[in-house]
Amino acid sequence: MGKYVVKRIFLAVVTMFIVCAITFFAMNAIPGGPFDGEKAVSPEVKAALEQRYNLDKPVPEQFVLYLKNILHGDFGISLKTGRDIKTTIFESFSISAKLGGMAVVVALILGLFFGSIAALTRNKLPDRLIVFFSTLFASLPSFVFATLLLMVFCVQLGWVPVWSVDNQNYVLPVIALAAYPMAYITRLTKTSMLDALGQDYVRTARAKGVAQWKVIFKHTLRNALIPVITYVGPMTASILTGSLVVEKIFTIGGLGAKFVDGITNRDYTLIMGTTIFLAVLMISVNLITDIVYKIVDPRIKLD
Amino acid sequence: MDNMNKDINSMPKKSLFSMQIDLKKFEKATDEEKKQQDVMSESVSFFKDGMRKLSRNPLAMGSLVVLILIIAAIFIVPHVVPYSYSQIITVNGKRDKSAANMAPFEYSDLEQEYMAEGGKVFPHIMGTDEMGRDYFVRVVYGTRVSLSVGFFAAMIVLIIGVLYGSISGYFGGKVDLVMMRIVDIIYSLPDMLMVVLLSVVLREILNVDSIPMLQKIGTNMISLFIVFGLLYWTGMARLVRGQILTIKQNEYVLAAKVSGAKSGRIIRKHILPNCVSVIIISAALQIPSAIFTESFLSFIGMGVQAPMPSLGSLANAARAGISVYPYKLVFPAVMICLITLAFNLLGDGLRDAFDPKLRR
Numbered sequence: 001m002g003k004y005v006v007k008r009i010f011l012a013v014v015t016m017f018i019v020c021a022i023t024f025f026a027m028n029a030i031p032g033g034p035f036d037g038e039k040a041v042s043p044e045v046k047a048a049l050e051q052r053y054n055l056d057k058p059v060p061e062q063f064v065l066y067l068k069n070i071l072h073g074d075f076g077i078s079l080k081t082g083r084d085i086k087t088t089i090f091e092s093f094s095i096s097a098k099l100g101g102m103a104v105v106v107a108l109i110l111g112l113f114f115g116s117i118a119a120l121t122r123n124k125l126p127d128r129l130i131v132f133f134s135t136l137f138a139s140l141p142s143f144v145f146a147t148l149l150l151m152v153f154c155v156q157l158g159w160v161p162v163w164s165v166d167n168q169n170y171v172l173p174v175i176a177l178a179a180y181p182m183a184y185i186t187r188l189t190k191t192s193m194l195d196a197l198g199q200d201y202v203r204t205a206r207a208k209g210v211a212q213w214k215v216i217f218k219h220t221l222r223n224a225l226i227p228v229i230t231y232v233g234p235m236t237a238s239i240l241t242g243s244l245v246v247e248k249i250f251t252i253g254g255l256g257a258k259f260v261d262g263i264t265n266r267d268y269t270l271i272m273g274t275t276i277f278l279a280v281l282m283i284s285v286n287l288i289t290d291i292v293y294k295i296v297d298p299r300i301k302l303d
Numbered sequence: 304m305d306n307m308n309k310d311i312n313s314m315p316k317k318s319l320f321s322m323q324i325d326l327k328k329f330e331k332a333t334d335e336e337k338k339q340q341d342v343m344s345e346s347v348s349f350f351k352d353g354m355r356k357l358s359r360n361p362l363a364m365g366s367l368v369v370l371i372l373i374i375a376a377i378f379i380v381p382h383v384v385p386y387s388y389s390q391i392i393t394v395n396g397k398r399d400k401s402a403a404n405m406a407p408f409e410y411s412d413l414e415q416e417y418m419a420e421g422g423k424v425f426p427h428i429m430g431t432d433e434m435g436r437d438y439f440v441r442v443v444y445g446t447r448v449s450l451s452v453g454f455f456a457a458m459i460v461l462i463i464g465v466l467y468g469s470i471s472g473y474f475g476g477k478v479d480l481v482m483m484r485i486v487d488i489i490y491s492l493p494d495m496l497m498v499v500l501l502s503v504v505l506r507e508i509l510n511v512d513s514i515p516m517l518q519k520i521g522t523n524m525i526s527l528f529i530v531f532g533l534l535y536w537t538g539m540a541r542l543v544r545g546q547i548l549t550i551k552q553n554e555y556v557l558a559a560k561v562s563g564a565k566s567g568r569i570i571r572k573h574i575l576p577n578c579v580s581v582i583i584i585s586a587a588l589q590i591p592s593a594i595f596t597e598s599f600l601s602f603i604g605m606g607v608q609a610p611m612p613s614l615g616s617l618a619n620a621a622r623a624g625i626s627v628y629p630y631k632l633v634f635p636a637v638m639i640c641l642i643t644l645a646f647n648l649l650g651d652g653l654r655d656a657f658d659p660k661l662r663r
Contacts, residue, residue: 011484015491022497026504139591141598141615141644144636147622155626241495245602249622260603263503271503275496282493 005291019279020070024063027268059288075273076294080265085273093277096247096254100239102170103177107235111182112228116221119197130186137183142242146176146249148194173250177242181235190230193224226297233286240278318647349657353580363652366645373642377447384436385425387611388444394424403435406630429634435527442634445612450642451593452524456531461586463532464539471540472547473570482543483544485623490537498596502526502605521608523600531593542585546578580657588650591643598639607660614639 024103057065075085118130126214136297137145149172160172196202197220205215225242252276259297262270347355357363364642381387391398394413401411408432414424429438503660505526550556556573564572599613606616614635620633 011487011491015488018488019492023500026500027465029504030507045310135644135647136640138645139640140636141410141595141602141618142638143598143622143640144618144632147625147632147635148441151625152610237493237495240493241599245599250611263499263605266503268503271500277501279493279496282496283491286491 001294004294008287008290012283015283016280019283020067020276021063023272023279024061024066024276027272028059028062030268035059050051058236064301072277075103075276078262078267078270079269080267081271087275088270089255089277092253092255094256095252096240096243097255098250099170099173099177099247100236100243101253103181103242104235107173107178107181107185107239108228110178111185112189112221112225114182115225116193117188118190120216122194127190131190134183134186137179138187140179142176142180143245144250145179146173146246149176150249155218173246173252176246176249177239180232180242181238183264184235185228186230188227189224192227193220196220196223199223220224226293227290227294233282233289237282237286240282312443314454319345330351337654340618343538348398349576353657356650359654360652362648363656366649366652369641369645370649373446373638374450377443377450380443381440383441384440385435386440388436388441388612391435392437394422394426398435403431404433404624405412405431406628409631430628430630432620434630438634441612441617442614442638445617445635446638446642448607448611449614449639450590451653452527452597453590453593454605455528456535456596457589459532460536460539460581460589461527464536465582467536468543469554469556472544472551475548479544482619483541486537486540487556489534492534494530495596495599496536498530499525499605501533502600503531504516505529508607521611523605524597524607527593527597527600535589535592539582539585539589542580543578547574550574550577558610580653582656584650584653585647587653591646594642614642 047056054063059118072145073086075089077084114130115135118127121127152188153172161169202215202219205219210219244260245256246253247257248254249262255278259274260268261267261276262274327607386392392411392414393415394411404623405411405426405427408426408504409430410424418424425632427437427439428628429442432438442606463558466484467482471479471486501521506522551574556569560574597606597613598618601613601615601619606619609616617635618632618639620636623627623642625632
């Protein structure tokens with residue numbers, strides 16, 4: 001177990017390093033320095049600026065310095081707004097984290113609920129309806145779904161107010177963000193629940209006369225949960241990428257929207273900062289999930 | 304003769320332990336008896352059996368029909384409809400500026416005049432877009448672009464994944480260990496972020512203008528393919544390696560080795576046929592995933608090069624006028640939905656029909 005954890009952490013650190021390297025060298029490959037912008041700068045000012053941001057040093061040295069700065073939490077300043085990227089990330093991430101957290105909870109609860117219902121009513125009407133809708137949600141791009149939600153419930157019906165700083169209504173963004181993971185968890189829960197229902201210990205419990213709800217909650221659902229844990233890592237990734245889309249559509253100033261803005265404005269330091277931040281976040285979640293998975297199910301042998 | 308037969312037939316019942324031969328058992332078989340030995344049905348090959356199972360699955364068959372219709376449409380429609388994806392509608396040689404943003408089956412004033420004079424105008428089945436281009440043709444071309452992006456991405460994943468996975472699985476040992484650690488690392492890279500990052504970089508440094516074929520689809524799609532080639536094959540490589548490792552341990556492979564088969568023959572005759580169905584299914588499921596990635600890239604403004612449409616870029620462009628012209632979002636969105644749904648359902652059906660492990 002200890003050996004496994006160490007190995008897993010080592011792998012995660014290597015991956016994070018590779019992400020940083022790819023990001024840094026990819027951005028460096030773009031022709032033109034950050035100060036060759038619209039406004040002409042005098043050579044002296046440019047030299048001073050380059051010295052300030054270590055741009056006069058050779059590229060490998062710049063990379064080492066960049067890594068050092070990242071470890072200190074210093075992502076540099078935005079090329080377009082001149083703001084400190086660390087503050088931008090933390091400010092916008094608090095909104096994204098709230099949104100993403102709610103979406104995770106909604107997706108998990110509803111996914112487990114619908115998945116269990118589908119497994120328990122196999123081949124009957126509720127199962128067929130749930131399977132139909134979960135397949136439909138899984139085959140609709142998130143920006144189409146979010147746009148439809150916005151159009152129908154905000155604009156046409158007027159049930160939900162449009163997002164603004166004073167009126168932060170999370171209902172529609174959370175639904176838009178949770179739809180895909182929810183559909184996936186539903187299908188996952190259904191299969192693992194059906195698998196668990198066919199096990200011998202469930203038959204034994206039923207033969208003993210254990211109440212139906214107890215069989216479901218104690219014997220089946222608990223075991224059906226294990227595969228769902230493995231999905232937490234991919235779910236985080238999907239919700240983070242989904243937030244790029246959803247935040248932009250609902251005009252929420254979260255990290256995802258900042259990232260998309262950075263791309264449209266060609267704000268390379270912002271793109272670098274957010275990419276590394278999001279990547280480290282995803283890799284950490286994956287690491288934790290893998291370790292938790294191992295603890296929860298001792299049957300699993302991970303070499 | 305007759306007498307002898309009678310003798311045989313009336314043979315005394317033999318005692319339990321007697322060595323006396325029951326001559327009845329050595330009579331010639333009658334035609335009727337011979338018929339019983341005939342094989343009732345033809346022997347069924349693995350492929351035929353799978354196809355039969357597939358044809359009993361209505362969802363999978365429906366998806367197959369839908370896909371065939373879509374593919375037929377993207378080849379036939381551009382020849383039938385007299386508009387092209389980038390051409391602004393012209394009536395009688397004149398550019399029709401009033402033809403922008405028309406509803407399905409609507410005709411512009413100029414077109415109505417022309418029709419009143421006896422000219423023929425092909426109906427705009429899905430209306431026109433904001434620049435006065437026929438939307439139906441654009442959706443058809445968008446489907447074509449999206450499907451080919453999906454297809455090429457799947458091919459890249461298939462080729463790299465199968466090569467890498469089979470080398471790793473076949474050689475085993477240290478080679479396998481090193482190759483799989485590399486896969487582990489690539490697998491844990493956040494793929495969407497890397498797609499975006501590489502697209503940002505490649506659109507600056509790639510110069511596709513020199514190659515006319517690539518120019519049409521644009522830098523962003525090239526970077527999409529590059530990213531698929533760099534990152535997305537890991538799942539396929541793991542799958543192939545796992546398949547080869549399990550198949551290698553089967554008794555029939557051992558039997559083939561014992562009877563002196565060379566490894567080339569073992570790979571061709573025993574290993575490949577057993578994992579090819581799984582590989583093809585998983586490659587087919589890459590197509591909707593690539594279409595999704597492309598539509599995501601279109602959303603953040605890094606899709607195919609204009610004026611070439613893709614389903615994602617059409618849907619994204621339609622968001623601007625969504626409250627006035629909702630149909631412009633609905634058509635490409637329904638197409639994306641249909642394609643991904645059909646591929647997923649067909650993939651599930653194929654898996655049920657061809658995966659030997661699922662047979663019980």
